[in-house]
Amino acid sequence: MAQRSEFTAPNTYTYDQRSTWRWIFSHVRRYWYFALGFYLFFTIAWACYAGSQVLIGRAADEIISPSSADGLLIIALTILGVLVGDGVSALFGSLSAENVAARFEADARQELYESLLSKSKGFHDRQRAGDIMARATDDTNQLSNLIVPGITLVSETVMGIVIPLTYIAFVRLELLLVPLCFVASYIVTAKRYVRRLNPVVHDQREQFGAMNAGLEETISGIEVVKASARENFEREKFRRNARLFRDFFVRQGYIEARYLPLLLYGFALGLSFLHAMWLYRQGQIAVGQVIAVVALVNVLRFPTFISLFAFSLIQSGIASADRILHIVRGESDLDEQRAGYSAPMRGEITFEAVEFDYEESGSKRVLEHIAFHIPAGKTVAIVGQTGSGKSALTQLVNRTYEATAGRVLIDGVDVREWSLHALRSQIGKIEQDIFLFSRTIAENIAFARPDATRDEVIAAAQAAQAHDFISSFPNGYETVVGERGTTLSGGQRQRIALARAFLSDPRILILDDSTSAIDSATEDQIQQAIRKAQEGRTVLLITHRISQIRWADLILVLEDGRISAAGTHEELLQQSAIYRRIFARYDLVSQEDS
Amino acid sequence: MGFLFDGLDAEAYDRNYTDADLVKRILHYFRPQAGKMGIAAAMISAAALLEAGIPIFISRSIDTLRDDTSLGRLATTALILTILASCSWVFNLIRQTLAAQAVGDVVLKIREDACDSVLRRDMSFYDQFSSGKIVSRVTSDSAAFSQVMNLSMELLSRLLLVTVLVGYLATVSLKLTSILLALAPIIMGVALAFRAIARRTITASRRMNAEVSSHIQETVSGIGVAKTFRQEAVIHAEFLGVNRQSLRVNRRTRYVFSSIFPILNILAGIGTASLVYAGGIGVREGELTAGTWFLFIQGLQSIWFPLTSIASFWSQFQLGLAAGERVFGLIDAEPRVIQSDSQRLPQLRGEIRFSDVEFGYKPEEPVLQHFNLHIRAGETLALVGHTGSGKSSIAKLVARFYEYQHGQILIDGVDIRHLDLSDYRARLGMVTQSPFLFDGTVRENIRYGRPEASDTEVVAAARHIGGEAWINALPQGLDSPVGERGASLSMGQRQLVALARVLLQDPAIIILDEATASVDPLTETLIQEGLDTVLAGRTAIVIAHRLSTVRHANRIIVLRKGQIIEEGHHQHLLAAGGHYAELYNTYFRHQSLEYIEQARKAA
Incomplete structure (x- = not known):
């Protein structure tokens, strides 16, 4: 086995x-x-x-x-x-x-x-x-x-x-006759009862779920319902569900009412009493034993x-x-590879004819014929619609998944040959949904390096453009994330995550920057932080920010799991119709402006 | 068996209705079921009488049992006993069947009433309560409340059984009955004391479980981070601490719960032994017969169990009433948006006029004061301003989602309060930042606002919005399921479906809370193109987040604290260097090509 x-926990009992x-x-x-x-x-x-x-x-x-x-x-x-x-x-x-x-x-x-x-x-x-x-x-x-x-x-x-x-x-001994018959018939009838009851209980529970889900949907979408004047439709939908539920409820009541074993128990009591009285009349047992038998049959009631x-x-x-x-x-699909390749990383990434699909999907390839080369220290922007395979592509780099076919090489070494620890500890990743633990901001930043000094933490936060807003909190770096009043915006969370990444100083940084900046000041700060992050490392950027796409060393346009275009901004304006369409709107705007 | 344990986690609840009111309301719902409930009550009484009769009959039979009792008599005795038991079974069957019908119908009626009342409410109600809370009031609380009825019937039958039995026993031997009854307060006392202790431990357990949950929730969600940074050992150690503490707390609760029945059994044992001895002496002295002696001993067991359940009745009952209160609270409240007429506007042009309107979500915090605005038919109006400046309020008042306190809103010159709301809203389109889709296919969702639209019209609307490409990208075209809340579609696809839905509705007025939701540049381009299509030739109120929309609007209204402070065209406003210029620098500057081109230098 x-x-x-x-991860292996110490001293575990094996089951x-x-x-x-x-x-x-x-x-x-x-x-x-x-x-x-x-x-x-x-x-x-x-x-x-x-x-x-x-x-x-x-x-x-x-x-x-x-x-x-x-x-x-x-x-x-x-x-x-x-x-x-x-x-x-x-x-x-x-x-x-x-x-x-x-x-x-x-x-x-x-x-x-x-x-x-x-x-x-x-x-x-x-x-x-x-x-x-x-x-x-x-x-x-x-x-x-x-x-x-x-x-x-x-x-x-x-x-x-x-x-x-x-x-x-x-x-x-012969007094066992009736109780044994009762137990046997009890088993038979109780089984039948359960067989009849279970599907109804199941249907009822399902219907309750359906009724709840239906109403929940109506209420969550109430703006649409009201704006489209469709209240009557939704009312009828709920009534249908509620009526169906009532039918199941009543049916369950019918079945429960006809619980046969209870009737059988009545028979058993009468018959064992008869049997005991008959034996008494024969002079084979005393009154006390008649009483004992009735009382013992009574005891059977609870367990059955x-x-x-x-x-x-x-x-x-x-x-x-x-x-x-x-x-x-x-x-688990992956192994630690404790004895695998381990060396300081330079940050060169190569994809060789990579194909990939998630186990369960089977039908559709997530990535097909992916091949590119990123020299160490460059910034690559990955552009494409949701579901085009952007995330999957980055997940192959830190070996969250393994390629189905082809190879992913870091510094010329197949990621499967790297020690998982060496690989991951040198690749930083900032997800779209940034997760922060409910601890202080300082602890969150120092998560990867609990031994970091306060100065190091602050330096990292400064580099990530997070120092200013952290200092503006009453408790500064000791502010506990998620406690009353300290809800952080997407932009702020992202910068804390960047600070976390700065402190662990990875050679390759994967950044899923899909948060939207609603104001220009935030945009400025995120721009600066990311610019800082690009210094001296390879950066893979999934981004919606036109300003970042514009200035990446390499832009990969993904469509349905394939790279449909690759190159710099200027090259893509020439080659890619989609890319032109995106920028056309901005051009339009700026011409009017000037 | 669980009766003693029921209702332990009842929580305090502020009540606005008295118990009497609530019981009256509940009974009112049961009035149409009076016949069934009456029969059920009669069945309960009859069954209780029979169940009390069985042990009495057995004791009588033991007394009359002689060596020479005829076989016929024995058979009759057994037959009568069986008939008694069978009748009680049949009575229970009738009662349960009728009660299930009655309760099922009552709960259905309450649910329908509650749902109707929810749908009648205006948006202020939905702002106040989360959807989960509303749903649980309509579906769960309405069921909990029927428990009050079941519970009362159950209690009634048990009390009746105890009374009949004790009443009969008292006529036989007062002395033994008093031994039996002496035990009652002790059992009740122990049961109540147990409930007090159990309530404390269960509260501790519930807190502990919440702590375990939140710890696991946090680490499971954070497992990705822990793995990226290889910090598994740290969170593992923390988990062990929490888990160990949870073991201690939960085990204590379990100990408390499982010790109560053995303790009660010991008490019952003391009672049984006393009855055996005292009763035995009584038999010898001729005060009672051996059969009656046995009846007392059996009676003890029939009595003590109902006694423990009475201990839990009150808190259970209160729980049911509290649920009832929540449902009635929902049913009784009145919507604030009330139409005083139902005028139809067959040729809605889309001219909107606010004159001297005063509005606030809460009366003490006005959002709009002395607000005047005239929107011409076919005009595209962009609203800009900081959060809280009143942009959304204007849009929502046009949709008649809220009641305003003062002034007038005229649609094509008619007071909005005089319009037939469903007719008006059918010509009103709304697209919000995160569009809501109903579980079903794309086609059904597009058709939502105009169910009678033909397939050709649906396809035409979908094509008109985003071209052929986005439809082809859907796995089964327009028949692709959108999943719960549209989860199977990307945000961009959801936006396109919502836009197509509005286009099919062919509204005269469109309200658009522009998406700031993060979509990739390609999707954004698609949505923008779709928007241009939808807006053409209609009155549009746009809460603008995109530079391109602002620039294309016929007129920009700059809002601050519910007041229009500037108004005009983009170039003109920007040149004026007022509040708009400031907003531009705050929200829109980074969307301009200049910014994009300069991003590298800025950094």
Whole structure:
């Protein structure tokens, strides 16, 4: 099971990930003594509880024909002792089980988290953050519910049926007849019930989601709805959904109302009573035993009815376990290459006949026939519509993904041969959605180099044109990002990210500069910061800023995954129709101006 | 079983309605269902009586059981017992079926009312509440509120069962009944104390879970950064700390929750043992029969469970009422935009006149005061100014999204308050910065404003906007699904769809909040070309962010704090060197070719 991994956490416990049940079992086995404790204590608890019913029957006999002066008192005290024993054992049993459940949740979350850290960036780019969040919180929570009350209740069901039946057998073996028939018919009818109920519950839940989503859409688009005077259409849409939901709700009510096992239980009670009375009439059992049998049949009620609930918990717990395992087992596409090529980078980039597609898409190539060469220290602007493959192209450079065919070379060495650490630590990347941690601005800037001095941090911020606005905050560099009042604009976030990059001083900087500057002052500052970033490094720039495209050393125009034109501004004005069309508007404007 | 645990995470909520009001309102909705609810209530009572009757019947039968009881009698006894149980099952079946119908219909009606009321509201309402909140009021709160009904019925049936049983037992033996009842306050007390503790631990757990969530959210979103800079070990160590603490807190909550039933069982055990002994003595002294003695012991179990559930009833009930309040709050509020007439303007020209208009989103913060503006039919008017200068307010008043406090807005000389709103808005086009698309195909979205338009018209509109190329770029042409909120399309494609939608609507007036959203230069060029098409020959109010639009406008209005301070043409205004020149330097300078050409030198 040697998985390729980007990060290995120290001293981790290894779990069996071959199948869902094995995985759950291997987690529980880690605390086997608690698990064992649960079964031990609960067997005692059920034995005590069911036993108390037999003792009540014994008490009845004692009342009718006393054996000794304080015989009744002794039995009453025994019942007290047994019932207290039941409570105490159940308490210890529950605590043991809860302990396993809580630890399972925490351990699984840790396991998931560590596996997330070990996965490649490509893997993370493919996942939606919200989805992973749900798995790390809701699904792990479901796991603890899978243990308690899921598995514990199912176990209790078994004990709560087997133990009372054993007692009944001791009273008189043939008295088992009715309870056994009941348990059998219960299993059959409960199964049928669940089979009928589940699809309706599922439909109802789906319909609720559809109703919610529909209304949410209407309200989010209310401006369009109102501006187009389409309120009636939206009203009817909601009513259709709400009416469908009502139908499912009522249908669920019908099915639940016809819950057959409850009726069967009534029959079972009547028939076992008849059976016991008949045996009594034959003189084979005493009144106390009739009472004991009725009381024991009564005990069966709880376990049989609780099991339905328990099974549904187990089902959703298993589904959650599957979802977590799916992530944990997901292969990371990349390996650290710890022993790979490692050297100071100059920053020369070469693409040789590169083809690329994401695993799942299959049908359409994301990049085709990409070949170009960037000498160290040059700035390249990548232009193209959304979906033309701009991001994918840059992702191949720092080996977020690997090329499907062809080679990507840095300083003449295939990126696959570079040590991942050496490669990534010398390539900086600033994404379009800049992520800042909820820590101080200083810590964010020094993220890559926690040992950096304050002076270095400030120098980096100055180079990134971020120093002025940071200093304008009341807490300056100690301002915590995201706390009340400190919402940073896109331009400000971008400059903090630039400062972060300056501090780590990469040889190649990839900059997805798709933030829009709404005012000229911001534009000026971003221009200056990026200009500074270009000094002495290779820069790959995905940008919407005409002023940056205009002055890049090389402009790559991407269309549908192919380079449709490449060259400098002047060359492209000659060669590329699209490029001319873009600049035509500006020319138009400027002619009028002058 | 979960009853004792329900409603523990109820949160405090400010209430404007009294309990009595709310109950009255809820009952009002149930009035059409009175027949069904009446039968259901009768069924509840009958079932409760039967369920109390079963143990009583068993105890009677044990008492009359003799060595020589005839087989026939035994069979009759068993038969009666079975019939009792079956009847109670049938009663429950009828009750549940009827209740499901009644509750389903009531919830449906409330949802419809709530949705109608939401759609009637003007935009000020939507500014105030997030869409998520509104949706949960219409769909979830309306369901929670039906719980009040279910809950009350459930409680009623349990109380009835307990009363009947206790009442019967009291007639048999007051002494044993008092032992039984002595236990009641203890059980209730323990249940209430448990709920107080559980509430505290569950609050701690909820906080802890929120902390874990936010930690994971942050690191998962930041994992890319951590990986780029190879700092995985740092966030891993932080995670371990949070996770360990979460284990401690959650385990404590779990311990509290799982200890309550064993404790209650011990209490019940004490009760059982006392009844066995005291009752046994009573039997020997001839005060009661063996069957009744057994009935008391069984009765204890039938009674203590409902008692624990009563402990949770009140907070559950309040939870339901709070949900009801949220729904009624929604239904009762009145929209502020009210039309006093429904005049139609078949030949809308698009002349707009503001005279002495006063407007503010909140009365105490006026945005426009004594505002006068005349827009000629067919004119393109650009509004420029800093954020908060009132640009959007003017546009939104023309769309009649808000009510104004004073003055008059005339459309083709008719007071906007006298217009038939849906007729007027059908001739009004609006394109915003981030256009909203509905889940469906591109074609459906283009047709949204004019559902009766033919396919040819839709195609013509789409072609007219951005040429053939953008349609061909869509995977399935006009039948491509746009995804939720248009997520499958790029921002530029969404803009083009929105423009085509407006073009198909053939509006006389267009309101345009120009896109500043980041699109690549190529898409921007496409959108600009599309815009030129849409604006031609219509009255247009443009909140301008692009230099080219400003320059092409027939007239530029410069706004500051709700006042028109300058007005005229680009060259003229720029030359004047006033506020416009300042705005130009702030917002538009970098969009000029001069700037682009000088970018290298500037740096």
